[in-house]
Amino acid sequence: KQEVTQIPAALSVPEGENLVLNCSFTDSAIYNLQWFRQDPGKGLTSLLLIQSSQREQTSGRLNASLDKSSGRSTLYIAASQPGDSATYLCAVRDTGFQKLVFGTGTRLLVSP
Amino acid sequence: EPEVTQTPSHQVTQMGQEVILRCVPISNHLYFYWYRQILGQKVEFLVSFYNNEISEKSEIFDDQFSVERPDGSNFTLKIRSTKLEDSAMYFCASSVRVGLAGVETQYFGPGTRLLVL
Numbered sequence: 001k002q003e004v005t006q007i008p009a010a011l012s013v014p015e016g017e018n019l020v021l022n023c024s025f026t027d028s029a030i031y032n033l034q035w036f037r038q039d040p041g042k043g044l045t046s047l048l049l050i051q052s053s054q055r056e057q058t059s060g061r062l063n064a065s066l067d068k069s070s071g072r073s074t075l076y077i078a079a080s081q082p083g084d085s086a087t088y089l090c091a092v093r094d095t096g097f098q099k100l101v102f103g104t105g106t107r108l109l110v111s112p
Numbered sequence: 113e114p115e116v117t118q119t120p121s122h123q124v125t126q127m128g129q130e131v132i133l134r135c136v137p138i139s140n141h142l143y144f145y146w147y148r149q150i151l152g153q154k155v156e157f158l159v160s161f162y163n164n165e166i167s168e169k170s171e172i173f174d175d176q177f178s179v180e181r182p183d184g185s186n187f188t189l190k191i192r193s194t195k196l197e198d199s200a201m202y203f204c205a206s207s208v209r210v211g212l213a214g215v216e217t218q219y220f221g222p223g224t225r226l227l228v229l
Binding site for chain 1 (some may be wrong): 129143145154155156157160162167168170186205214217218219220221222223225
């Protein structure tokens with residue numbers, strides 16, 4: 001059974017810092033991995049999707065990497081801003097399945 | 113930009129009552145999903161739906177739950193007899209298979225917060 005873990009659970013940084021969020025999964029037979037942002041009481045906004053054959057994806061100040069063999073993904077946020085404050089969720093889709101399996105998230109606070 | 117919409121945003125119901133949560137997926141999407149998030153817990157998969165039938169479901173999705181696509185635009189989740197533990201945020205999502213590689217970003221709606229008293 002796939003298990004997804006995110007470290008750290010919470011992170012507080014000053015504005016302008018570069019930061020890395022970590023995601024690990026127990027079964028490497030994944031089809032893809034998706035990073036989401038969730039604002040308090042709100043829905044999930046898709047940030048990046050990485051296919052199992054890819055090593056990384058970039059969108060603006062965000063860069064996500066994937067090391068399938070070691071069961072890890074990282075989300076790198078460059079030059080953080082207060083507007084980046086949210087919970088970031090990692091979710092994997094296993095090969096042969098449609099469902100996403102979510103991690104518990106990292107709650108990020110960027111202070112001005 | 114097209115988005116998934118859900119109604120209502122909040123629903124309060126009495127235990128044992130039936131509720132229907134509604135979703136309008138993105139118009140050219142073919143795959144539809146329901147997930148839920150109990151307060152403070154992980155987002156959990158409930159069911160996926162393709163070509164007018166359930167394609168995958170979790171152990172949470174028991175006989176109390178059903179899904180339907182009553183017309184060309186709506187996708188509904190029905191809970192027949194609600195329990196206290198059904199209180200959660202329910203998210204609808206949709207995706208479209210893109211190309212031969214089957215890339216499928218799942219796009220989520222804003223959620224319906226269900227409170228069972």
